[in-house]
Amino acid sequence: MINYLANPQRFLRFAKWAIPTFMSAFIVSLLLGLWQALIVSPEDVKHGHAVRIMYVHVPAAMMSMGAYIALFMASFVSFVWRHSLADYGARAFARLGAVFTALCLITGSIWGKTGWGTWWEWDGRMTSVLVLLFIYIAYLFIWEFTTNKKQAARFAAIFAMIGLINIPIIKYSVDWWNSLHQPATRDLDTSMGLPFYLMLIAYMALFAWLSTYQVRTDIMRARKNRENRKKTATASIKDI
Amino acid sequence: MPTHLTHQHHTHKLTFDQVSCIKGDAILFDKLSFELHSGQILWIQGDNGIGKTSILRIAAGLSQPNEGNIAWQEEEAQVNPRHLIAYQGHNNGLHHDFTVKEEAALWAELYDNAVPIENYIQAVGLQEKTAVKTAALSAGQKRRLALLRLMISERPLWIMDEPKASMDQSGQSLITSLMDSHLAAGGSILAATHDQTTPLGRHARRLTLETIQ
Amino acid sequence: MNTLLWRDLRLALRNPRGWVMSVIFFVLFLSVMAIALGGNTTKLRPLAPPLIWMALLFGQLLTFPTIFQRDIVDGTYEQLHLSGISGLSITTSKMISCFVVSICPLLLAIPALGIGYGLDKTTLAAILLSVILGGPAIIAYGIFSGSIVAKEGNAGFLVILIALPFLVPVLIFALGGIASYRENGLWNLEFQALSGISLIAIAAAIPATAATLSSYQD
Numbered sequence: 249m250i251n252y253l254a255n256p257q258r259f260l261r262f263a264k265w266a267i268p269t270f271m272s273a274f275i276v277s278l279l280l281g282l283w284q285a286l287i288v289s290p291e292d293v294k295h296g297h298a299v300r301i302m303y304v305h306v307p308a309a310m311m312s313m314g315a316y317i318a319l320f321m322a323s324f325v326s327f328v329w330r331h332s333l334a335d336y337g338a339r340a341f342a343r344l345g346a347v348f349t350a351l352c353l354i355t356g357s358i359w360g361k362t363g364w365g366t367w368w369e370w371d372g373r374m375t376s377v378l379v380l381l382f383i384y385i386a387y388l389f390i391w392e393f394t395t396n397k398k399q400a401a402r403f404a405a406i407f408a409m410i411g412l413i414n415i416p417i418i419k420y421s422v423d424w425w426n427s428l429h430q431p432a433t434r435d436l437d438t439s440m441g442l443p444f445y446l447m448l449i450a451y452m453a454l455f456a457w458l459s460t461y462q463v464r465t466d467i468m469r470a471r472k473n474r475e476n477r478k479k480t481a482t483a484s485i486k487d488i
Numbered sequence: 489m490p491t492h493l494t495h496q497h498h499t500h501k502l503t504f505d506q507v508s509c510i511k512g513d514a515i516l517f518d519k520l521s522f523e524l525h526s527g528q529i530l531w532i533q534g535d536n537g538i539g540k541t542s543i544l545r546i547a548a549g550l551s552q553p554n555e556g557n558i559a560w561q562e563e564e565a566q567v568n569p570r571h572l573i574a575y576q577g578h579n580n581g582l583h584h585d586f587t588v589k590e591e592a593a594l595w596a597e598l599y600d601n602a603v604p605i606e607n608y609i610q611a612v613g614l615q616e617k618t619a620v621k622t623a624a625l626s627a628g629q630k631r632r633l634a635l636l637r638l639m640i641s642e643r644p645l646w647i648m649d650e651p652k653a654s655m656d657q658s659g660q661s662l663i664t665s666l667m668d669s670h671l672a673a674g675g676s677i678l679a680a681t682h683d684q685t686t687p688l689g690r691h692a693r694r695l696t697l698e699t700i701q
Numbered sequence: 702m703n704t705l706l707w708r709d710l711r712l713a714l715r716n717p718r719g720w721v722m723s724v725i726f727f728v729l730f731l732s733v734m735a736i737a738l739g740g741n742t743t744k745l746r747p748l749a750p751p752l753i754w755m756a757l758l759f760g761q762l763l764t765f766p767t768i769f770q771r772d773i774v775d776g777t778y779e780q781l782h783l784s785g786i787s788g789l790s791i792t793t794s795k796m797i798s799c800f801v802v803s804i805c806p807l808l809l810a811i812p813a814l815g816i817g818y819g820l821d822k823t824t825l826a827a828i829l830l831s832v833i834l835g836g837p838a839i840i841a842y843g844i845f846s847g848s849i850v851a852k853e854g855n856a857g858f859l860v861i862l863i864a865l866p867f868l869v870p871v872l873i874f875a876l877g878g879i880a881s882y883r884e885n886g887l888w889n890l891e892f893q894a895l896s897g898i899s900l901i902a903i904a905a906a907i908p909a910t911a912a913t914l915s916s917y918q919d
Contacts, residue, residue: 327912382866386859390849393859402916403849406909407863410845413905414867417898421870425877479515481538481697485522485530550779550918570785579776583708585715597704598784637780 254331256467263464270457274450281446289443298362305355307448308348309373311455312380315345316415318459319387323408326401332470333463335401338408339391340462344455346384352377372426376419383411493603493611497644497674499526500562500572502547507556509542516542519556522695524676526644529667531688532680534697540680541578541649543695547678548575548647562644574643576651580634584623588614588633591622595637605640612636613662627654635666646670648679651688702790705781709798712771719764720802726760727807731814742819749818750879753811753828754872761839762864764803765847766856768795773851773917782918788911792848795910796840796903804836827882831875834892838871838899839864841906848913870898 253259285303292299322338325331356374357367368374390407394400502524509516516539524530532540545551546558549569560569582591592605609615612632617625622633631654638646646667652660667677667688679688713719734752735745772778781791808829815825846863850856878891 379866379869382862386862386866389859389862393850393853393856395853399852399916403913406912407849410867410905410909413901414870417870417901418866421873421894421898425873428877473513476513477510477515478513479518479700481517481534481699483517483520483695483697485693485695487693545918548783550783570783573783575779575783577776577779579774581776581780583712583775583777584771585712590711594704594708595780595784598781598786641784 254325254329254333256333256471259333260464260467263460266460267457267464270453270460274453274457277446277450277453281443281450284443284446289441295363298359301355301359301362303443303447305352305359306444307451308352308355309377310448311451312345312349312352312377314452315341315348315455316380316384316412318455319345319408320412323405327405327409332401333467335405336463336466337459338404339388339466340459341455342384342387342408343462344458346381346388348451348455349377349381349384353381370426372423375426376422379418379422380415383415387411493607493639494669494673495642497526498563499674500644500676501525501559502572502645502676502678503557503559503561504547505557505559507546507553507558509539509546510554511539511542517697524645524678526674526676527671529671529677529679529688529692530695531692532678532695532697533684534680534682535699536682538697538699540682540697544575544577544647544649544678544680548573550575560645572643572645574638574641574646576631576634576638576646576648578649580630581637582622582630582633585621587619587621588625589618591633592636592640595640599641601640601642603640608636608639611639613658628656628659631655632659632662635663639666644675646675646677646679648677650681651679652681652683652686702794705786705790705794706797709794710801713798713802719767720806723760723764723803724806724810726763727756728810728814730756730760732817735817745818746820746824749815749820749824750828750831750876752818753814754831754875757807757832757836758839758865758868758872759861760807761803762843762846762861763857764799765843765860765864766850768799768844768847769851769914773914778914779918782915788914789907791914792844792907792910795844796837796907799840799844800836804832804840808832823883824879827879830882830887830892831879831895834878834895834899835871835875836899838895838902839868841899841902842867845906845910845913848910851914852917867902871895871902874898 253262281303285300289300289303291297319338319341322334322341326334326338353374356377360369360371360374361367387404387407390404391397391400394403504520504522506519506521508518508520520543522530532543534540542551546553549558549560560567560572562572583594586594588609589605592609595601596603596605596608606615606618609618612635614629614632614636617629622630625633631651635651638648651663651667655663667679671677677688681688731752734756738745738748769778772781778791782788811829811832812825815828820828842864843860846860849863850859853859874891874895878889878895881889881891
């Protein structure tokens with residue numbers, strides 16, 4: 249699969265049908281999911297309508313981690329085989345991952361206000377998601393900051409791989425730290441029903457749609473740069 | 489160069505096979521091929537920014553070409569470029585905070601060269617500067633210290649970027665005599681200058697890079 | 702390797718901008734903090750471990766933007782490479798010299814600051830131990846982020862952004878270890894975790910830094 253798509257030509261052919269497909273999948277599952285989540289599913293006994301934000305929050309939390317795994321895989325491919333397509337993909341995954349992570353934090357905070365009566369609680373899960381957001385930001389800044397983009401691709405890929413080693417360590421350390429000063433705060437039983445799965449599919453389709461779109465844009469830009477390439481010098485060798 | 493400092497080199501060969509290099513939207517050179525054997529010098533001549541340094545860095549194994557192959561051989565066997573090459577770049581690669589003697593001693597140790605460093609320091613004419621920090625040296629003296637590393641390395645293929653830049657008259661003749669004895673000892677040289685008038689080495693081949701109008 | 706380590710140590714000691722600055726920053730930061738918090742030792746005592754760790758983290762991270770700058774810009778890194786030295790040796794030697802030159806002076810400064818913060822011997826010992834065990838992780842990720850920014854100026858912010866998220870577990874277990882030192886002694890669970898994290902950090906950062914450095918040649 250990776251090898252197949254590593255060829256820009258084939259990727260463009262794939263994108264031609266994949267982009268509309270992912271986009272329609274996103275729209276259909278989002279509409280169905282929202283209808284299920286907001287209208288069909290019942291209110292929570294304890295939390296009332298506020299529980300519905302969970303249908304936005306939990307898939308976002310799952311995608312924030314899923315996007316990192318995609319970022320890691322693309323970075324690995326970029327590091328080992330130096331495919332520029334993997335770099336385009338990694339960058340797109342990181343941008344989307346950062347957005348999902350931020351969305352997860354915002355909806356989590358809104359849930360916190362209704363659930364715990366406060367916008368922010370240094371709860372183990374929220375804290376490790378916050379650190380994950382910083383890792384995404386650092387990744388994107390490495391790309392922005394490094395002048396030589398060939399080097400930026402190497403640095404970003406290495407950073408993403410080091411990040412993967414650290415994420416579980418951060419997660420466990422924060423959980424341990426959190427258990428010291430407060431008991432577990434989760435009291436909600438999120439039943440993983442139909443609306444949840446529909447929303448998760450919608451997120452995944454959005455992720456696939458936007459990253460394919462981004463990679464296609466990057467390929468076309470690179471192709472345009474290549475067309476503008478000019479030969480600047482001739483070389484000749486002779487004895488003197 | 490005094491004879492006790494000349495190291496006899498094995499036969500070796502550098503091969504460029506259809507090498508291309510692309511920087512941004514410029515193709516610096518396209519399908520460049522040449523061979524460089526023991527005892528030979530190839531002089532690359534061209535204007536600034538035309539790709540001379542890129543050729544040298546690719547030849548030194550310090551950058552990768554966009555296309556094509558490079559082979560480094562010693563006695564017919566493929567070797568790691570690091571066994572063959574000493575590189576004098578545009579940067580001298582010196583430590584600001586080291587004195588001339590410390591700098592020379594460091595490279596002698598790293599290159600496992602047991603010849604007393606004083607001999608080399610004398611050979612490049614820095615014997616009065618041994619206790620001076622490299623940061624305080626003049627541009628020409630820094631170039632001399634970088635030349636000293638080429639000698640200490642005892643590597644057969646010298647790659648030199650603008651070797652005569654900022655050198656005075658005696659420095660220039662020092663370079664010429666060092667190059668001659670290196671070639672006579674079976675070494676080879678790949679050197680680049682923008683200067684078209686003064687050829688490097690007596691029996692050089694010249695690779696000219698010319699701008700396409 | 703010895704030649705290389707000796708080179709790094711001499712260079713680091715001769716460039717006081719690095720290690721003198723980080724010691725001065727450390728003392729200055731903690732003094733200003735004590736002033737800001739009212740200078741009352743009963744109030745300062747419980748805050749000393751987190752404040753000392755903050756001063757340690759930021760003081761150290763300030764020295765890393767330039768850690769490889771000279772080597773890369775001067776061309777000494779590529780000369781070392783050509784002489785046959787591996788990136789792994791270059792990185793390892795840098796780490797050891799950093800630990801000697803910038804963590805060791807702090808081990809002397811901490812007892813002095815301990816007087817100002819009214820710390821007893823036990824807490825002081827725990828803090829020193831946490832710095833010895835956690836220091837290698839700070840240096841490992843600091844050197845890694847320094848290698849990423851070696852060619853760019855004004856990189857202090859990026860170094861902090863790259864290294865700090867990875868250092869969150871170090872901070873947590875260092876402070877946890879200090880807190881439980883009195884009850885559970887020297888080799889408490891938190892300090893064990895801290896040592897483990899330092900080892901992982903070294904194992905991950907050495908090859909990563911070597912790989913980053915080698916991409917400067919493309």
